[in-house]
Amino acid sequence: MGKAWTFGENMNTDEIIPGRFNITIDPKELAKNVFCEVKPEFAKSVQPGDVVVGGPNFGCGSSREHAPIAIKGAGVQCVIAASFARIFFRNAINIGLPILECPEAVAGIREGDEVEVDLSSGQIRNLTTGAVFQARPLPDFVLKIAAAGGIVNFLKEHDIQELMA
Amino acid sequence: MGTLVEEIFSRKAGRRVQAGEIVLLDVDYIMSHDNTTPLAIKAFREIGKPIYDKNRIVLHLDHAYPAPNVMAAENHRKIIDFVKEQELPHLFMQGVCHQVMLEEGFVTPGAIIIGADSHSNTYGVMGAFGAGLGSTEIAVAWVTGKCWFKVPETIRIELHGQTQPGVYAKDVMIHIAGLLGMDGATYRSVEFGGEYIENLPMHERIIFPNMSTEIGAKCGLIAADQVTIDYLENETPAGGQPSPQPLSRGERGQVPSPLGGERRVRDFELLRPVNPRYERVLEIDVSTLTPQVACHPDVDNVKPLEQVEGLEVHEVYIGTCTNARYEDLEIVANMLKGKRVNPLVRVIVTPASQRIYKKALQNGLIEILMDAGCTVTGTGCGACIGRHGGILAPGERALTTMNRNFVGRMGSPLAEIYLASPATAAATALTGRITDPRKMQKSE
Numbered sequence: 343m344g345k346a347w348t349f350g351e352n353m354n355t356d357e358i359i360p361g362r363f364n365i366t367i368d369p370k371e372l373a374k375n376v377f378c379e380v381k382p383e384f385a386k387s388v389q390p391g392d393v394v395v396g397g398p399n400f401g402c403g404s405s406r407e408h409a410p411i412a413i414k415g416a417g418v419q420c421v422i423a424a425s426f427a428r429i430f431f432r433n434a435i436n437i438g439l440p441i442l443e444c445p446e447a448v449a450g451i452r453e454g455d456e457v458e459v460d461l462s463s464g465q466i467r468n469l470t471t472g473a474v475f476q477a478r479p480l481p482d483f484v485l486k487i488a489a490a491g492g493i494v495n496f497l498k499e500h501d502i503q504e505l506m507a
Numbered sequence: 508m509g510t511l512v513e514e515i516f517s518r519k520a521g522r523r524v525q526a527g528e529i530v531l532l533d534v535d536y537i538m539s540h541d542n543t544t545p546l547a548i549k550a551f552r553e554i555g556k557p558i559y560d561k562n563r564i565v566l567h568l569d570h571a572y573p574a575p576n577v578m579a580a581e582n583h584r585k586i587i588d589f590v591k592e593q594e595l596p597h598l599f600m601q602g603v604c605h606q607v608m609l610e611e612g613f614v615t616p617g618a619i620i621i622g623a624d625s626h627s628n629t630y631g632v633m634g635a636f637g638a639g640l641g642s643t644e645i646a647v648a649w650v651t652g653k654c655w656f657k658v659p660e661t662i663r664i665e666l667h668g669q670t671q672p673g674v675y676a677k678d679v680m681i682h683i684a685g686l687l688g689m690d691g692a693t694y695r696s697v698e699f700g701g702e703y704i705e706n707l708p709m710h711e712r713i714i715f716p717n718m719s720t721e722i723g724a725k726c727g728l729i730a731a732d733q734v735t736i737d738y739l740e741n742e743t744p745a746g747g748q749p750s751p752q753p754l755s756r757g758e759r760g761q762v763p764s765p766l767g768g769e770r771r772v773r774d775f776e777l778l779r780p781v782n783p784r785y786e787r788v789l790e791i792d793v794s795t796l797t798p799q800v801a802c803h804p805d806v807d808n809v810k811p812l813e814q815v816e817g818l819e820v821h822e823v824y825i826g827t828c829t830n831a832r833y834e835d836l837e838i839v840a841n842m843l844k845g846k847r848v849n850p851l852v853r854v855i856v857t858p859a860s861q862r863i864y865k866k867a868l869q870n871g872l873i874e875i876l877m878d879a880g881c882t883v884t885g886t887g888c889g890a891c892i893g894r895h896g897g898i899l900a901p902g903e904r905a906l907t908t909m910n911r912n913f914v915g916r917m918g919s920p921l922a923e924i925y926l927a928s929p930a931t932a933a934a935t936a937l938t939g940r941i942t943d944p945r946k947m948q949k950s951e
């Protein structure tokens with residue numbers, strides 16, 4: 343369970359974390375400046391388990407992995423968006439940041455609402471309003487990567503074939 | 508049964524796969540360059556496992572090469588040291604990565620090639636699956652030989668008719684970018700086909716998969732045909748050994764690599780869409796199209812040239828993986844022969860690869876360009892990413908043959924970038940204002 347932080351459409355990777363902060367890939371360091379221009383209070387107030395809610399084409403722009411790393415580093419449990427930009431989608435999965443596509447939930451969640459997410463079933467509950475939304479459940483392999491904390495960590499312990507097993 | 512991307516993935520998977528499925532597939536080649544390899548090396552060290560198959564790794568120094576500053580030099584050093592340490596056979600300093608991948612025969616029909624570069628879509632011109640990924644995934648592929656993919660839905664673009672003189676594939680693709688928009692094909696495979704594409708030579712076909720990136724596509728594909736086979740036979744190291752069964756399956760060929768390894772160049776299958784189900788089919792008649800320009804600041808801010816005609820430019824840049832092939836230089840040279848470009852405009856030509864440069868030199872194109880007042884630089888990405896070779900100042904406007912015009916792409920964020928065909932670039936170089944190439948070509 344966590345608080346919802348809402349963002350608009352076409353959030354690009356520079357709005358998630360401006361290029362000038364990309365000199366590090368340390369998640370905690372990046373998290374200090376995540377969303378600093380569009381929502382300056384975010385980095386200071388975000389709590390582990392909070393949820394980021396975004397409009398269509400979330401994460402568009404560069405192919406840099408810093409953007410999902412910064413969001414994950416802030417302790418965000420998952421990103422719910424109407425849709426994701428392609429490379430952000432892949433990068434988020436690979437670095438172990440769960441993402442759910444669900445335009446209905448995006449329309450039905452407001453800033454500050456309490457939200458509960460079940461990643462394996464894809465169910466999203468807005469505890470503030472009582473509304474329930476259903477995203478497509480995350481595929482098993484994504485949950486495996488997320489559980490390991492990213493694909494690099496997954497590979498330290500497992501063979502890649504186990505992803506699909 | 509399926510779209511071209513479903514056919515390519517099904518062949519690799521050894522079973523039928525469909526859009527929406529997630530598959531783990533063997534990749535034929537894994538490409539990265541001086542910008543993206545250092546991060547991949549870092550992830551590789553973190554994983555701590557050995558490389559799966561050295562022959563599948565292809566590295567290029569092209570984005571900032573020769574090094575324009577110490578940081579670029581350090582990146583090159585890191586990569587060359589890594590190549591020595593791991594005894595990797597394929598390191599190239601021969602020009603823009605995507606062009607060299609094609610010329611060296613790494614890209615064959617039906618292959619799956621991933622690259623740490625967003626324009627890896629280019630490989631789709633050979634009927635191969637090519638897609639851009641982040642550096643971590645490149646490292647994962649180095650140690651596993653595999654990559655996961657979500658099989659994409661397909662948008663089919665059916666191109667009919669023939670373009671008029673002075674109108675090129677670049678104009679057609681810019682027009683498509685304007686129609687579909689920058690996120691018009693996100694996650695999708697875009698298949699380009701129809702009689703216009705079938706009649707097009709390889710160097711013009713390349714524009715479509717290359718710029719499919721600009722409309723958000725995962726890949727841009729053209730089904731392989733005789734033009735593809737001829738290219739493999741005549742322009743790559745597989746040359747001189749005609750395939751015994753053209754139009755079916757090519758045999759395996761081994762070609763030695765500069766650093767002692769070998770590469771397979773002709774293990775391919777000519778796949779075609781079979782009873783495909785498309786998400787959407789777009790029919791476009793190219794015969795009425797006029798020269799097009801993608802205007803500052805977005806690639807989908809497309810206008811017919813006449814609407815921006817006469818706009819002053821400060822630099823004309825002819826280069827990149829989109830439009831700096833031999834035939835592009837030939838178009839430009841034909842238009843500039845015996846003339847002088849506007850003396851107040853910087854006109855920079857960066858041939859895409861050493862091979863192109865050499866051929867242009869041998870055939871006298873470079874001399875024509877120089878006599879006309881162009882600056883011809885060494886090969887590589889050149890001014891395309893604003894690191895060197897033609898950076899723009901605030902307030903300047905450039906007309907270029909590049910594929911994207913993001914704000915700040917060529918240097919100052921206060922500069923404007925306009926994208927067009929090589930012919931439009933040549934006409935514009937002569938006058939210093941955006942100029943319709945048809946007016947300059949008429950007199951010939």
Ligand code: SF4
Nearest residue numbers: 603827828888891892
């Ligand atoms: S020429 Fe430009 S678009 Fe092509 S690979 Fe180089 S930097 Fe990228």
